[in-house]
Amino acid sequence: GEDVEQSLFLSVREGDSSVINCTYTDSSSTYLYWYKQEPGAGLQLLTYIFSNMDMKQDQRLTVLLNKKDKHLSLRIADTQTGDSAIYFCAESTMSASKIIFGSGTRLSIRP
Amino acid sequence: DVKVTQSSRYLVKRTGEKVFLECVQDMDHENMFWYRQDPGLGLRLIYFSYDVKMKEKGDIPEGYSVSREKKERFSLILESASTNQTSMYLCASSLKALAGVLFFGPGTRLTVL
Numbered sequence A: 001g002e003d004v005e006q007s008l009f010l011s012v013r014e015g016d017s018s019v020i021n022c023t024y025t026d027s028s029s030t031y032l033y034w035y036k037q038e039p040g041a042g043l044q045l046l047t048y049i050f051s052n053m054d055m056k057q058d059q060r061l062t063v064l065l066n067k068k069d070k071h072l073s074l075r076i077a078d079t080q081t082g083d084s085a086i087y088f089c090a091e092s093t094m095s096a097s098k099i100i101f102g103s104g105t106r107l108s109i110r111p
Numbered sequence B: 001d002v003k004v005t006q007s008s009r010y011l012v013k014r015t016g017e018k019v020f021l022e023c024v025q026d027m028d029h030e031n032m033f034w035y036r037q038d039p040g041l042g043l044r045l046i047y048f049s050y051d052v053k054m055k056e057k058g059d060i061p062e063g064y065s066v067s068r069e070k071k072e073r074f075s076l077i078l079e080s081a082s083t084n085q086t087s088m089y090l091c092a093s094s095l096k097a098l099a100g101v102l103f104f105g106p107g108t109r110l111t112v113l
Helices: none
Strands: A004-006 A010-015 A020-023 A033-038 A043-051 A055-060 A060-064 A071-076 A085-092 A107-110 B004-006 B010-013 B019-025 B032-037 B042-049 B063-071 B074-077 B087-094 B107-113
Touching: A004 B004, A010 A033, A020 A033, A020 A107, A033 A060, A033 A071, A043 A055, A043 A060, A043 A071, A055 B042, A055 B107, A071 A085, B004 B087, B019 B032, B019 B087, B019 B107, B032 B063, B032 B074, B042 B074, B042 B107, B074 B087
Parallel strands: A010 A107, B010 B107
Antiparallel strands: A004 A020, A020 A071, A033 A043, A033 A085, A055 A060, A060 A071, A085 A107, B004 B019, B019 B074, B032 B042, B032 B087, B063 B074, B087 B107
């Protein structure tokens, strides 16, 4: 069945770039998403990318998609303490009424 | 500002009790979802609904039921709560046309003693 995998933890120094990686198995995935969950809160959509795109940039966020390798990454430039959160990768197909989430990557920022 | 609200942020119940978790959205979304979140397991889909009175089982429906009598409201019911249902419960909604763009509520942390 469909699966989305991410590493569980990432620690980055404040001011550096963070790169969170994700792999997925469903080759018919149409949309790929990044969600952010701050402590004690629900998830919030950060950005999403269509499968016919390679890259999407939005201010400090850059999403890269390698469709051949089924690999998605989220780069956060100039990482700040407010970026501390759990980041979830997710995918869905055009016809699907639900999406598949990864287990989340906890990003911690060190001074 | 769009909103998904959940009836409680924290809830403590005893084993065997019937538990109701309520979720309301004000965006006229067709789809509504209930997830549970456990450390290291990510989000697991319990049930979802794509229309009033419609429901579909997710990946872990055992021990749960749902009700959607009105478009804006989706209720999760634990018929007889057990300690392994201690978890964070997240409600979400989305448009039918863009099902993966989910709007989440703040979550209900349920503890079953």
